[in-house]
Amino acid sequence: MTDLQDRLRGIAVGAAVGDALGMPLEFHPPRAEYERVSEMLDGPLPAGCFTDDTEMALALAESLLAASPLDAHDLIGRFVIWYRSHPEDIGIHTSAVLAKIDAGVPVTEAVRQVQALEPDSAGNGSLMRAWPIAIARHNNESLLAAETHIQSEITHAHPDCTNGSLLFNLILYHLLHSSEHSTDAALRLAITRAVDQVSLGEDFAVVVNLAPLRQAVDLKNSGWVCHTIESALWAVQTTRSFEEALVRVVNLGNDADTAGAVAGAIAGALYGLSHIPQRWRQAVHGEYPIRTGKLWFEQDFIQLADRLAALE
C-alpha cells in the first residue's frame, strides 16, 4: 500500500470511526480528563454505529460514483431518499430543507426559506459529509473546490458553511500531498495553505487561527460550523496520534459525533489508515441505505475510498 493510498483510506475510515466514537457522547456535557471515553460505547445506537454524518457522506460518495463530475440533481435525490428513510439522527436545518424539497419546493427556494427563519444560522451539516470529494478529487483542486461548494449549497448556503466545507476539504487535499516529515509541520502547512485559499469571514479566520491555543473548557463544540472546525483543528494540533486526537475531540461532548467525524477525516489524512487503532476499525459499522439491510464495515469504507480515488 502506498503512503497516499493509506491516507486516502484513512480519511474514509477515520471519519466513520470518529462519528461512531462520538455517537454516545452527542448532546452530553464535556467529560473531565479522569472520565474520558476512549472505547466505542452504546448510545442511542449500539456501540460502533455511525450516524447521519457518515450516512450523508455515503450518499455523496455514491452520487460521485454514479455521476462524475458531481450531479447536484442526483445528490439531492439521494438526500431526499435518505430523509424519507427516517434516520435516527438528522440535523434540524437539514431536516427542514429536505422536507421542503421532498414536498416539491425547488432546492434554492427551500434553502432560502429555511435560512430566512434564522439568517445567521450556519450549522455543520454540509461540513460533516464533505470528505468523499477530497478523496475523489485528490488530484484536481479546482474540481474539489467547485463540487464542495455545490454539495454544501444544497442544504447549507450560508457563506460560513460553504467556506467551512471548503476549508476542510482543502486541508485534506494538502495533507494528502504533504511531503513534510513531521506531522506538526504537515498540519501547520496544510492549514495555512487552506486558510490562504478560502475567503473566511474575519471572525471565522480568528477561530481557525486561535484553535490550537484553546483549552478544552473554552470549546463549546456546538452544531455551529465554526465550532466544529475549531474543535477538530484544536484536537489534531494539540496531539501526536490519531487515537489521542479523537479521544480529545469526542470528550468535548455536545456535537461530539460531528466533531469526531471531521477530526477523524483530518487525522486519517495526516496519519493514515494504518495508524487508526485496530479496536476502533473492527468496531465501526452501520447500515446504509437505512432499512435496506446493507451493512458497512471497515473493509467497505476501504473499498469505497479506493473507488473514489480511482475516479480521476
Ligand SMILES: [Mg+2]
Ligand atoms: Mg450525527
